[in-house]
Amino acid sequence: MTEKHHAELAIPEHDPADGRQLPPRHGEFRRAKIVLIVVALLLVAGAARTTLSNFLQRRAVANVTSQNAKQFVSVVTPQATAASETLLPATLRGAVESPIYARATGYLLHRYVDIGAKVKQGQLLADLDTPETDQELAQAIAQRNQINASLGLARSSLDRWQQLRQRDAVSQQELDERQSTYTQGVANLAAADANVKRLEQLESFKRIVAPFDGVITQRNVDVGDLIAAGSGSAQAMFSLAQTDPLRVYAQVPQAYAQSVSVGQPVVVTQAELPGQHFQGKITHVSGAIDVATRSLQIEAALPNPDGKLRPGAYVQLALPGAVQPHLSVPANALLFRAEGPRVAVVDDQGIVHLHKIVIAQDLGQTLELADGVSRKDRVIVNPSDSVDDGDQVQAKALETKGVSKPAAKAQGGES
Numbered sequence: 009m010t011e012k013h014h015a016e017l018a019i020p021e022h023d024p025a026d027g028r029q030l031p032p033r034h035g036e037f038r039r040a041k042i043v044l045i046v047v048a049l050l051l052v053a054g055a056a057r058t059t060l061s062n063f064l065q066r067r068a069v070a071n072v073t074s075q076n077a078k079q080f081v082s083v084v085t086p087q088a089t090a091a092s093e094t095l096l097p098a099t100l101r102g103a104v105e106s107p108i109y110a111r112a113t114g115y116l117l118h119r120y121v122d123i124g125a126k127v128k129q130g131q132l133l134a135d136l137d138t139p140e141t142d143q144e145l146a147q148a149i150a151q152r153n154q155i156n157a158s159l160g161l162a163r164s165s166l167d168r169w170q171q172l173r174q175r176d177a178v179s180q181q182e183l184d185e186r187q188s189t190y191t192q193g194v195a196n197l198a199a200a201d202a203n204v205k206r207l208e209q210l211e212s213f214k215r216i217v218a219p220f221d222g223v224i225t226q227r228n229v230d231v232g233d234l235i236a237a238g239s240g241s242a243q244a245m246f247s248l249a250q251t252d253p254l255r256v257y258a259q260v261p262q263a264y265a266q267s268v269s270v271g272q273p274v275v276v277t278q279a280e281l282p283g284q285h286f287q288g289k290i291t292h293v294s295g296a297i298d299v300a301t302r303s304l305q306i307e308a309a310l311p312n313p314d315g316k317l318r319p320g321a322y323v324q325l326a327l328p329g330a331v332q333p334h335l336s337v338p339a340n341a342l343l344f345r346a347e348g349p350r351v352a353v354v355d356d357q358g359i360v361h362l363h364k365i366v367i368a369q370d371l372g373q374t375l376e377l378a379d380g381v382s383r384k385d386r387v388i389v390n391p392s393d394s395v396d397d398g399d400q401v402q403a404k405a406l407e408t409k410g411v412s413k414p415a416a417k418a419q420g421g422e423s
Contacts, residue, residue, distance in 0.1 A: 079399065082406040083354055083386040086335035089376060098258035098276065098325040100310070100317055102249030104220055109239045111213035114138035116233045121246070123227050127218040133246060134216040136235055141214075145207040152200035159193035166190045213237075222250040225319065249319045254310045256288060258325045259303035268293055268327060274308050275326040278317065286310055286317065334368045334376040341387050342375060343395070351381060352388040352395050360388070360399040 114136040121133050169186040172178045226247035229235065236242040256276055260268055270293055276286040288310035297304055308325065310317070317323070343350040343362065350362045365380030381387060388395070389406055 079392070079395075079401040081352075081354065081388045081391065081401045081403055083388055083403045084338060084341070084406050085386060086337050086377070086381045086383060088383065089334050089336055094264060094327050095324045096258045096260060096327065098256050098323050100319050100321045100323055101255045101257060102222065102225075102251055102319040103253050103255055103309075104222065104250040105225075105319065106219060106248050107226075107239070107244035108133070108216065108219070108246040108248055109242055109244055110136060110216065110235045110237050112136055112138050112141055112210050112235075113237045114141070114214065114235055116229050116231050116235055116245075119227075119229070119231055121224050121227070123224050125224045127222065127224060127248070129218055129220050131218045132215055133218055133224075134229070136214040136216070138211070138214050141207065141210055145204070145211055148200065148204045148207050152197065152204050155193065155196045155200045159190070159197050162186070162190040162193045216245060218248060220248070220250060222248045225249045251315055251317075251319060252312045254312045254317055254319060255291075256308040256310050256323065256325055258306055258308070259298070259301060260306055260327070262297055262302045262304065264327065265297060265304040268304065268306055273328065275328070276308075276310055276317075276323050277326070278321060278323045281316065284316070286312075334378055335381055335383065336371075336374045336376050337381065337387050338389055339370070339373055339375050340390050343391055343393075351377075352391045353381065354386045354388060354401060354403045358401050358403060360395055360397060360401055362395075362397050 116134060117137040118135040119133070121127060121131075127133065166183075166186045166189075169178055169183050173180065173183045224246055226244070228243050229245045235245065256274070268290060270290055272290045274288050274290060276288055277284070288308045290306055291309045292307040294305040337351065341351050343352060345362070347364070349365050349367060351365055353361050353363050355361060363380045363385075366378040367375055368378040369376040386403060386405075388401075388403075395401075
């Protein structure tokens, strides 16, 4: 460095006489080198930190993305139906039911029973006043007496003419005329007797009696009403039903028609009598499927000694063993595809497989499947609409309590 340069920098000139020496230049280079190395190390450390941070961040993002890409699903295993019976709507009818009509025309004179009355066979229910029939009977009796008197005269005349013919006092033709007159009188008397018996029988119909033991279920007349004979357009006076035993009528769907037979036990329940079950047996099975409803009519006999059940009531009839065992899954496991209903099943590797199913019964909250799943399958509950074959999922078992219920279903409506 020159003296001029020193003067510009206000550095005093070096005087060799004062004994002081300038610092050597190689020390300054070493310090500068150390500083440069430290700075370089700091830069390298900063770059390494930034690179490591970016790597860790990218790895965390990749893990989160992979985690978010996984589908978590809840699965259940199909449950076997606990019972195999089907509930059918049914109607109670009396073992014998009959409307009671009048056989004679007249006015109701007396009525001895009302609805709910228990009657015995032959018990008097009502009396009719039939003046026209009474007069016809009296007239018929008088005509019969008249014909009978004429017949007596014809008989005596025939006897006399037979004696005269023996003496050859009269001709054979005259005797034949008397014989014909007598024979005609006999025929007329027989006709008169028949007419009297007819009217006497009609007269007996003034007394309305019970044809069998039972309960009066309807009364459509009262004292003073004009009662018309016959059942065409006339109204029934009473309705009588035998309530023990009862008949139960039900329509069995065609799918269960092969499972019913005469003598098979049935159980009848009524909603108004909760917790009570009535045992009966099938007594008659229709020999053909009804074309309109595709169902088979059956009739069961049901004892009713205490009269709790009443004819005409709507009941439910249970057919044990009518339904074949099936597997039950929740209804929200069903998938709708263009090819038909499906369920999503997860295998041991977490791969989804769509199984084609056959629905036996829809019980509302559960489905009974006749085909498509097994007891060991894991069925996805509430599957996404986008789930498809080959999807990777993470399955978690769901509590299946209450999923499986007895196979009890009212087929159809009240048939």
